[in-house]
Amino acid sequence: MAAEPLLRALMRMRTLILDPDVLVRAVASGRQKGQHPRWKRVELRYVDLKAGRHLQVTAYDETQAHTSNYALGEPGQPSPAREAVDDLLDEPFAHWHVETTTEQHQVRVTKKLEAMVHTTARAEEVEVERGHDRDKSRMLAEDDPVLISLGISTAEGRVKPSRQAKYRQVEEFLRLLDASITEARSKGHLRKASQDDPLRVVDLGCGNAYLTFAAQRYLTHVRGLPVHVTGVDVKQQSAEHNSRVASELGIDASFVVGSIAEASLPEPPDVVLALHACDTATDEALARAVEWQASLVLAAPCCHHDVAAQLRRTPTPAPYAMLTRHGILRERFADTLTDALRASILRLHGYRVDVVEFVESEHTPRNTLLRAVRTGAVVKGGGVRKEYDDLVSTWGIRPRLAELLD
Structure with missing residues (x-):
């Protein structure tokens, strides 16, 4: 697993995160050396609301979670979801974990600000849960x-x-x-x-x-x-x-x-x-x-x-x-x-x-x-x-x- 330019790796993750049909969830955590992201941890997933599908972002500080929902926007129009993702990718997180329906991607930022990316394929394609009743970003659903x-x-x-x-x-x-x-x-x-x-x-x-x-x-x-x-x-x-x-x-x-x-x-x-x-x-x-x-x-x-x-x-x-x-x-x-x-x-x-x-x-x-x-x-x-x-x-x-x- 060789290092690659950080921006290139993040742009690949951006494409996956912004695809509501394949993203299961994405998690950003840790901090790059000498840097301090705004949040300790951030989780992203898509939820289906009455107003349509939205990107849900749950950000954790030292004491509590803050949840926001962002509209996807029409093609060619400004997208609140895209802006929220770009803002988070600019934060100096040390790790990104991006799960899709078919793969899992681990991105680690090195001290030289390069990216080490590890990708594994799922044994079988998973079905994505879009229900808004999981707005607390539960690890195991209540009906597990x-x-x-x-x-x-x-x-x-x-x-x-x-x-x-x-x-x-x-x-x-x-x-x-x-x-x-x-x-x-x-x-x-x-x-x-x-x-x-x-x-x-x-x-x-x-x-x-x-x-x-x-x-x-x-x-x-x-x-x-x-x-x-x-x-x-x-x-x-x-x-x-x-x-x-x-x-x-x-x-x-x-x-x-x-x-x-x-x-x-x-x-x-x-x-x-x-x-x-x-x-x-x-x-x-x-x-x-x-x-x-x-x-x-x-x-x-x-x-x-x-x-x-x-x-x-x-x-x-x-x-x-x-x-x-x-x-x-x-x-x-x-x-x-x-x-x-x-x-x-x-x-x-x-x-x-x-x-x-x-x-x-x-x-x-x-x-x-x-x-x-x-x-x-x-x-x-x-x-x-x-x-x-x-x-x-x-x-x-x-x-x-x-x-x-x-």
């Missing part, structure tokens, strides 16, 4: 068989009122998973899978396997990737139930009974997921990911009792007494400190780490997610190591993740 089987949606294909929070959680996780896999693949940090050797995804502490099934369904049905998912949970009952659901849905998934720390997999996974593993179970999940040298890790921690307990037992260093004087502030500080140390430790073991918002705080107070991509650049000294050593020394704590990896 997986959501119905899991009890998130009714048999009529509507999300149950009591399961709205769970649906929102699944959607946001899939959005992060989608963007993370796209970026990791475009930079060569995630291997190219095949039907003979599919991408291996493990969900640690899977429970009822909401994420396991949703991830498999999205990656295979929407992204068209060959994927095998494995769920790990300590309960035999969960494994039996999940295996039965997988069989009924025809999903390529397997389930292992065991703890996160001791579960045995036939092959190391490429992608490790861990959603709301309690306290040090998150550390166990991160330690296993490092042990397996997983290419991509997405972990949403739950409670942080371990460091909080250590803070209660050790004197607070000056001049930070106010941070731990009140119980609620001490607990919140422990949350932040724990995840900061986890991110630092992963960096020391060869991962590039982002700490991002998982879902909005009104849906769950546990809304932090650690996203780590393995670059292989292990840090043995320097500023990162000194920052970590100084932090644990100042506060007199010993992170559980450090103990597990040592």
